[in-house]
Amino acid sequence: MKSQGGWRTFVVLGAVVLGAVAPVGPATADRSVQRGLTLATDTAQVAVTPAPCSKAGFELRFGNSGKTAVYADAFLTAGTPLTLSRKLVSSYLPPGYTLKVPISVNAPRGTAPGSYSIEITAGDQKLTLPVQVGESPTGTTGNLARYVPVSASSEHLPVYPACGAVDGDRDSEHWAKTTGWNDATRGNFPDWLQVTFDQPQSVGRVDLYTLDSKQYPAAAYGLKDWDVQAKVGGSWQTVAEVRGNAAGLKSSTFTPVTATAVRILTLASNEGLTYSRIVELEAYGT
């Protein structure tokens, strides 16, 4: 909301009563640059594979070598196109204390391999952390969902991240060990799992591998009902509906659409009102 005339009215009337006002806050002037802060990391260099689910990062060690406690801010910036999980770390730092904060570093697919850096500043301190970006992984299978950003309505962390559903591993025997997405809202449907393409892609087939291991067969624990949705021209459309599935793999084919993202909207599990479980999601042109 922009200013209206009320403040003007108040000046014209001159009805201001001064005094008896106690502003609240510290007795500090505009603070000068803080001294005594320390910056360090647990590694001399970060190696990043340019893919959304690659796990790379470092631990920021943000300390106070001074004799008095401070509240301090550390600002983090990364060379384009790298992204950081946090661009600011603010904390109370008692004398002699060092705060340890994990920071993840990502590079989008297609980032040119080579040397990059992260700049960290706090008070009068500055730290440069080198980042080495490797080659982008390339898929040979035509699976459009591999190596693109994935997100989910919720994730049952840390064991069942959305990344586990686009890691190239379709094997349900690896469930709960290294692969698969499980939502975090037990008993609530729908949930969703989404992949977002770097550029619009023609999509005509979506393969969904739901949980189907010896211990947890699909007919008892896998997804039963879901919609396959594609984002076309900025809006979601349902391109396939799956109902009554009891198999580990269900392939949905449809008239190809040019989509910027594909989403599985889960509606029901064979286990009843519990969870959505996807071991692998794959998307193809045809």
Add this chain to the structure above:
Amino acid sequence: MRLARRRFLTLTGAATAVAFGTNLPGTAVRTGTTPSGGLTGNPFTLGVASGDPLAGAVVIWTRLAPKPFEPLGGAPYKPVGVDWQVAKDEHFRQVVRAGRATARPEFAHSVHVDVQGLQPGRHYWYRFRVDGYLSQTGRTRTAPAPGQRGGQLTLGVSSCQSWPDGYYTAQGHLADEDVDAVVFLGDYIYEYGIAAAGGLRNLTDPVPDQFRTEADTLDRYRLQYALYKSDPNLQAAHLNAPWITTWDDHEVQDNYAGLTSKSNAPVEDFLVRRANAYRAYWEHLPLRGPAPQGPDYMLYRRFTFGRLAELSVLDTRQYRSDQASGDGWKADSDARRDPARVLAGQQQTQWYLAGLQHSRATWNVLANQVIMSRMDLDPTPADLYNMDAWDGYGAEQKVMLDGLAANRHRNPVVVTGDVHAGYAMDMKRDFADPSSQTYGVELVPTSFSSGGNGVEVSANGTKFLAANPHLKLVNEKRGYCVLRFDERELHVDFRAVPYIDRPGAPVSTVHSFVVEAGNPGLNTVAGEAVR
């Protein structure tokens, strides 16, 4: 506390008035007398608030956050001057106080002005302006004069507003109630990471990535408050009345106890987290200064509403001993009754009981976090107590309950949060004996949102009813209580909404009670069934 504030006044002087006058209606020109704050958009995205009303003063609050989910809320890394006004009317024709405050990055660009010299027992309207942006107009109300007899006091009371547990429909309805103040009993935020779909809100527009991790550092707690306070219904509830707030555990971490974290983290680390959480709490609520400096902050305090009512606000997290027997629901034990273990702590307990004894008010309300009366979950002759509630700290519970009983004539009314359920209880000399004397009432006004849609009475609720004859009402939908006090009686409405997993639910009164002054105990309102 008082000393620090006086020192500040000495150093900086009182706020000075600022002349405005070049802004025409509908324009947003930066005036010559208002140096540019360097803001890049409307900074009032988190609303305005007021709180901690005294007879002649109230705190008004806002925070500059043009991009509330970005670092620093999108505000520049420098102090920004913010103009404020308090008027006797909503059109600001009679401005009675005005000034300029400084929003500093070390306090998340929050503004807390303790506006003094106001008249007792009346409404005021307030607003802020910076860089040509005008805030929403909030309504507040001062407390009646200390000796004022008679009159009425209306309080809205609730707790526990987990954002991903649903829509803030209840807060929206509370914004429409004519209450003199809102009392909030803790769990204003939850520290947990928030999923893309926003939990039961099931959003199509994903919650940004930076919310996935649990709050631990100051920047992350600030983000959490920014998300919560971006809700228009919560903003509306703040706009309508001053809030008097206390915290429980989730403003820091689930079931923490004093120096002990849930994960038994090293004390050195946990105190840093606690300091970050306490600071963020102060920054985002209309509390008096000075701000917390480090891991300690005195939040317990008392408010007087003439001779009609006193409200004491407890902090039962900061000073408590670790939960007995590993926390959770446990049978009676020596550990539970160990006199060395405290909940409020001796200093706070004595402060409270001394105040109660010296109170001249008809009604004495205690804003409390966890259930104070006995609450047994086992309907058989065996017992099962919540180690996180007063039952888990039996020795200090006895001191408090004995103190309340000794002041039965002062009409104790305990209001309690934490449990996401509406309960109404008679406080008994012997909870096992329904014929023993009642010396007060404990009202638990359910949660605003935590727990999702809720049910009328859960399986545990049924057990509680069977095991606790002093428990007169269980209703586990979401909502709040409205307490109307006068010299003769307290009238309590339990207000609830049928669902919060989608917006727009209506509110209704699920039950009402009357408590007569001088005759402690719940009386159900004629026409309503009660056990």
